Every structure is written in C-alpha cells, then in structure tokens.
Amino acid sequence: MGNIQHTDHYFEATVDRLSSIMKEQNHSHIDILKLDIEGAEFEVIDTMIADNIDIRVFCVEFHTRETESLKEIQQTITKLEDAGYFVISRKGLDFSFMHQDYL
Numbered sequence: 001m002g003n004i005q006h007t008d009h010y011f012e013a014t015v016d017r018l019s020s021i022m023k024e025q026n027h028s029h030i031d032i033l034k035l036d037i038e039g040a041e042f043e044v045i046d047t048m049i050a051d052n053i054d055i056r057v058f059c060v061e062f063h064t065r066e067t068e069s070l071k072e073i074q075q076t077i078t079k080l081e082d083a084g085y086f087v088i089s090r091k092g093l094d095f096s097f098m099h100q101d102y103l
Contacts, residue, residue, distance in 0.1 A: 017047060018053055022053065029054035029056065032057040034059040038063055042076055054099075077095070084100045085097035
C-alpha cells in the first residue's frame, strides 16, 4: 500500500490479504472485525467484499481525506449493503454492520 492520503510524508507497507491470513490459520469466518486504519479502509473493504469473506459483525471508522471522501464513504456503505450487511450502529464516522445471515 502506498501514499493513500496523498501527503508529502508517507511510508509504504507490504500487506497480506485477510483471506490469505484466514487460509493460513484455517479460519472459515470472523465473528467481529474492527478497522481503524486511517484511510486504508476503502481498499480493504473492497478486497474483503471481492474475496467474499464471512464476517458476522464489522466495525469501521471511516476517515475523510478530501471532499470526495463523503461520496466514497456512501459508495462503500452501499457496497456493504449490497454484500448483505446492515448498519446496526453509527456515531459520527464510526459504523457497525452485521451480515444479514446472522440477524
């Protein structure tokens, strides 16, 4: 992952996909996942949805980077809803979602 916040000072980090870590650990689902990753949540959520990871409860703190971010947050919430998640709690930009299979 590179300069996701588009600043002059940043670092690059090598990351593993959550699905790869789950496979290595022989896990089929996640009961609860909390993301507070300073703007990287958008890419991680897209990857989690694409990999069809079974997460029962998902909590995320969205971070805004610019005026486009509020639109990006809404698009991400829509993607999560399309993947079967419902908002069960919201405080500011902190959201909790639960998958419909576990309601």
